[in-house]
Amino acid sequence: MNDPEPTLISINDxxxxxxxxxxRLFRRSRQVVKAVDGLSLDIRQGETMGLVGxxxxxxxxxxRAILRLTEPTSGEIxxxxxxxxxxxxxxxxxxxxxxxxxxxxxxxxxxxRMTVSQIIGEPLETFRLATGNAKKQRVQELMEMVxxxxxxxxxxxxxxxGGQRQRIGIARALAVDPEFIVxxxxxxxxxxxxQAQIMNLLDRLRREKNLTYLxxxxxxxxxxxxxxxxxxxxxxxxxxxxxxxxxYANPLMPYTKALISAVPVPDPKIESTRRRIMLEGxxxxxxxxxxxxxxxxxxxxxxxxxxxxxxxxVEIKPNHFAACIRxxxxxxxxxxxxxxxxxxxxxxxxxxxA
Amino acid sequence: MAxxxxxxxxxxxxxxxxxHSEEGTVKAVDGVSFDLKQGETLGIxxxxxxxxxxxxxxxxxxxxxxxxxxxSGSVVLRGRDVLKLSRSELRDLRxxxxxxxxxxxxxxxxxxxxxxxxxxxxxxxxxxHTKAQxxxxxxxxxxxxxxxxxxxxxxxxxxxxxGGMRQRVMIAMALSCQPELLIADEPTTAxxxxxxxxxxxxxxxxxxETGASVILITHDLGVVxxxxxxxxxxxxxKIFERAPTAxxxxxxxxxxxxxxxxxxxxxxDEQGQLYQIPGQPPDLARLPPGCPFAPRCERAQEICSxxxxxxxxxxxxxxxxxxxxxxxxxxxxxxx
Numbered sequence: 214m215n216d217p218e219p220t221l222i223s224i225n226d227x228x229x230x231x232x233x234x235x236x237r238l239f240r241r242s243r244q245v246v247k248a249v250d251g252l253s254l255d256i257r258q259g260e261t262m263g264l265v266g267x268x269x270x271x272x273x274x275x276x277r278a279i280l281r282l283t284e285p286t287s288g289e290i291x292x293x294x295x296x297x298x299x300x301x302x303x304x305x306x307x308x309x310x311x312x313x314x315x316x317x318x319x320x321x322x323x324x325x326r327m328t329v330s331q332i333i334g335e336p337l338e339t340f341r342l343a344t345g346n347a348k349k350q351r352v353q354e355l356m357e358m359v360x361x362x363x364x365x366x367x368x369x370x371x372x373x374x375g376g377q378r379q380r381i382g383i384a385r386a387l388a389v390d391p392e393f394i395v396x397x398x399x400x401x402x403x404x405x406x407x408q409a410q411i412m413n414l415l416d417r418l419r420r421e422k423n424l425t426y427l428x429x430x431x432x433x434x435x436x437x438x439x440x441x442x443x444x445x446x447x448x449x450x451x452x453x454x455x456x457x458x459x460x461y462a463n464p465l466m467p468y469t470k471a472l473i474s475a476v477p478v479p480d481p482k483i484e485s486t487r488r489r490i491m492l493e494g495x496x497x498x499x500x501x502x503x504x505x506x507x508x509x510x511x512x513x514x515x516x517x518x519x520x521x522x523x524x525x526x527v528e529i530k531p532n533h534f535a536a537c538i539r540x541x542x543x544x545x546x547x548x549x550x551x552x553x554x555x556x557x558x559x560x561x562x563x564x565x566x567a
Numbered sequence: 568m569a570x571x572x573x574x575x576x577x578x579x580x581x582x583x584x585x586x587h588s589e590e591g592t593v594k595a596v597d598g599v600s601f602d603l604k605q606g607e608t609l610g611i612x613x614x615x616x617x618x619x620x621x622x623x624x625x626x627x628x629x630x631x632x633x634x635x636x637x638x639s640g641s642v643v644l645r646g647r648d649v650l651k652l653s654r655s656e657l658r659d660l661r662x663x664x665x666x667x668x669x670x671x672x673x674x675x676x677x678x679x680x681x682x683x684x685x686x687x688x689x690x691x692x693x694x695x696h697t698k699a700q701x702x703x704x705x706x707x708x709x710x711x712x713x714x715x716x717x718x719x720x721x722x723x724x725x726x727x728x729x730g731g732m733r734q735r736v737m738i739a740m741a742l743s744c745q746p747e748l749l750i751a752d753e754p755t756t757a758x759x760x761x762x763x764x765x766x767x768x769x770x771x772x773x774x775x776e777t778g779a780s781v782i783l784i785t786h787d788l789g790v791v792x793x794x795x796x797x798x799x800x801x802x803x804x805k806i807f808e809r810a811p812t813a814x815x816x817x818x819x820x821x822x823x824x825x826x827x828x829x830x831x832x833x834x835x836d837e838q839g840q841l842y843q844i845p846g847q848p849p850d851l852a853r854l855p856p857g858c859p860f861a862p863r864c865e866r867a868q869e870i871c872s873x874x875x876x877x878x879x880x881x882x883x884x885x886x887x888x889x890x891x892x893x894x895x896x897x898x899x900x901x902x903x
Contacts (some may be wrong), residue, residue: 266805267759340618374847375615404614405786406863409830410841416840431759434789438832438841475764481813484793491768492761495729550655 218257221393221425222279227270227288227298228246228253229278231253233500234486246499248274250449251288253526256393261426262418263440263457266471269496272429276395279427281305292393310340313386315397319378325369325519329356329381330366336388355384359414380414387418399430412439433476437461445469448507449497451526455533463537467514467547468492506538514539514547518555527557576747576780577603577626582640584618584625594619597804599640603748603797608774608781608793610812612788612827614848618804619784623750626782628652628660641669644748648662660854663693666741670753672733676725677842681710682736683721689743708739712769732763738769745777767794788831792816797884800824803849803859804879810885820879820887820896822864858890866891 229249248271256262266272277283279290281297288296297308312482320385323332333352337343341353353363359380370378377398384393396415400408416439417428429437436457438444443457445468464470471490478484492511497503506524509515516539524536530546540547541556550556584596596618603609613619624630626642628649642649644665652660669675670871677685686705690696694705702721709717712735714728725733733756743748748833751770755763767790783794791798791812798815800823802806807822819825829842846863849855855862861871870890879892 281873285901376847404848405788406614406830406844406848409832409841410845412832413841413843434832471761475568475760477763477767477787477793479788479792479816479828481792481816484789489764489768490885491764495731496759 218259218476220255221258221358222256223289223291224252224254224275225289225291225385226254226380227278227290228273228286229274229283230286231496241256244500247449247502249278249285250499250502252446252449254444254451254454256425256427257442259419259423259425260442261416261428261440263346263436264427264429264442265431265436266446268431268470269448269499270446271499271511272325272446273397274405274501275446276397276427280309280395281315283313287402302371310389311392313389313391315357315379315382315386315392315396317401319375319402320370320384322382323378328367328369329361329373332370332381333384333388336385340389342389351388352384355388358387358418359384374407375403376410378535379403379411380408383411387422390422391424392426393427395427395429399428400435401430401432408435414440430535433461433473437442445472448496448502450467450507450536452508452536453534455530459530459533463530465529465533465545466508466537467512468508469535487504506536516555517552518558521554522558524557574605575602576607576645578606578641579622579626580641580643582622582625582642583638584621584630584635585638586635588852591852594804594854595635595680595851596625597803599801599806601799601806601809603780603782604782605747606778607772607797608783608795608797609786610791611756611782611801612786612798613801614786616803616848616851619801620752622801623667623752623784627665627667628657629667659693662666662689662741662746663744664745664746665748665750666744667752668734668737668793669739669748669755670756672730672737673725676733677718677735678725681722681724682728686721686736686740686743689740693744700858701834704743705739708743709736710740711773712736712739713765714739731758731765734758734762734766735769738766738773742773742777742779746779748780748782749774750782750784753784753786755790756787758783758799763781763790770794788827801852803851805859805867805885807860808885808887810881814882814885818885818896818899819900820881820885820892821889822859822866822891824887825895825899826863826865858888866895 227249228251230244231248233244233246264272274283278285285298288298330352331356334348337348337351356363361380381554382454400411403411418424428436428440440457443460444451445453447468453469464473471492474490474538494511503510505522509519518538522538524538526534526536529535529540531541538555538557539550544550580600582596582599586593586595597825599622608702611619625637638651649893687701690701690704707719709721714720714732714735728736755766796814797813798810799806802823808824819828825846830844832841844863849859857872857874858876861867876888876890878886878888880886881896
């Protein structure tokens with residue numbers, strides 16, 4: 214085994230809370246949506262970290278908070294020895310050169326009144342990286358890099374198809390030579406035949422430019438394909454973390470098992486025989502997340518202790534972490550654990566004492 | 568059982584739906600034919616612009632005319648051509664004999680009207696229910712589609728339900744009169760996978776209980792694999808391939824289908840370069856001569872860009888629109 218690459222971004226106990234006003238009869242109460250609630254994660258240099266979860270789990274908020282497009286409430290985001298969460302706005306602006314984002318909707322994220330050349334060239338001007346002919350040359354170079362014909366320099370976004378627009382968004386993100394890119398559902402809005410093109414493009418660019426990605430998606434098939442490691446989020450917290458191959462082959466958390474088993478497989482033979490773990494109901498509201506394990510309301514394996522003890526992320530197998538008191542390194546398979554038992558409780562009790 | 572199972576519920580013949588615009592005529596659906604047996608589920612797969620949605624809106628005569636125009640064809644439901652019905656006959660048909668569910672439930676639900684009222688309207692109109700009967704039926708339908716506390720929630724407004732629950736409400740409304748044909752257009756595309764699994768399971772269960780036929784329109788080959796008996800693959804307004812589901816996945820007879828199947832990441836396969844179909848979906852107003860897929864096709868020959876391909880019959884139920892359909896089919900068989 215090689216040593217893992219050095220950490221590029223280290224997130225420590227990050228919280229992003231949004232106040233919401235709930236109006237009841239005669240009474241106004243201030244409530245808080247805990248979109249990201251005490252989350253820690255290290256992203257290594259050169260890796261693609263996949264981030265999955267249902268809508269409302271906080272995955273987009275996490276991505277935006279790392280780039281300070283959404284203000285974190287507390288916690289640290291260490292990048293190159295500096296805490297992004299506590300930089301002033303002007304200091305942060307300088308850091309944005311290294312941290313870029315690709316959005317889901319290639320229709321909404323490009324200014325319809327700007328030509329492709331202006332869209333891709335804008336960050337070059339903002340960071341004073343190139344002007345005049347050098348800028349024009351760089352824009353053409355970027356267009357070629359993402360597979361757009363540089364002849365279309367003067368065209369407007371509406372003249373392109375969805376896949377091509379996503380390429381424009383990627384070229385814009387790459388213009389400033391960033392180190393880290395948050396790709397927030399970059400293929401979800403695209404046709405099937407175009408999704409493969411964009412996934413391959415992102416993968417090629419990562420290798421060529423030694424980029425690091427946080428790849429956010431609800432599509433587990435896509436995430437499994439592009440990412441080295443995978444983080445599974447539920448109601449503001451990471452509940453499972455590990456190499457994506459290992460998680461896909463052997464998910465530890467009941468939630469991850471359910472997510473993976475819910476993905477339809479394009480093979481009628483597999484579809485007709487496989488067993489699905491159905492989850493009842495929807496994701497609970499992040500305003501009042503359930504006590505104890507946040508997943509206990511939908512978990513087929515929940516016991517009384519799950520309603521009381523908040524599980525910590527524990528290394529169940531080498532480099533494979535899960536937040537569930539019903540499993541432990543000695544008993545990693547929840548389906549083999551005796552009914553009512555919670556082998557992970559002991560390590561949690563020890564952590565509480567320490 | 569009034570009807571033998573083998574009877575065709577629906578026969579669509581040579582359907583052509585064109586849209587007239589300043590930039591020219593867009594042939595959104597161009598010569599589509601298929602049959603649907605009673606109790607069968609047909610999947611229609613295609614990318615955006617393939618014509619899959621327009622074809623199905625036409626079955627219910629929901630195409631805005633103008634700019635759209637159903638140029639030719641017939642849509643025969645139980646022996647009657649839907650395209651020849653009068654407005655009042657159509658009204659009687661929609662909602663009662665055939666119903667539709669959409670990707671976004673809010674296209675079908677009125678945001679300003681209580682769910683109870685919307686559900687009751689359907690059965691009061693079509694089944695002549697009294698108010699009390701309609702209300703009882705509405706509650707029963709909500710229970711049927713798995714909405715907890717249906718009696719309490721029936722008077723809620725659509726926005727008071729979550730996305731998955733709203734989808735259930737729409738399904739309840741569509742199934743209120745026990746239609747013979749349910750058309751589901753990307754019913755789970757906007758939902759999380761966990762909720763998608765619930766909704767697909769619900770559609771399967773309701774179909775088994777009511778014996779309805781279902782047309783399922785989707786871009787997700789995984790959904791098709793688990794839900795359907797027959798599949799149609801559409802591209803540029805044409806049917807490119809038609810086959811029983813198992814056969815289509817095992818032995819595709821069209822390069823486009825094969826490309827689509829290969830471009831889905833396979834979780835059991837090791838990583839590496841993902842197969843990709845090159846190029847962009849075609850502009851329907853400027854279709855190339857010959858096969859519309861030829862510019863993107865890996866095995867296109869000179870003939871493909873010159874002559875429109877034939878619809879080749881490969882087996883009794885398997886057809887492919889390709890000059891080299893037999894060769895592609897033979898390749899699929901040797902590979903698998």
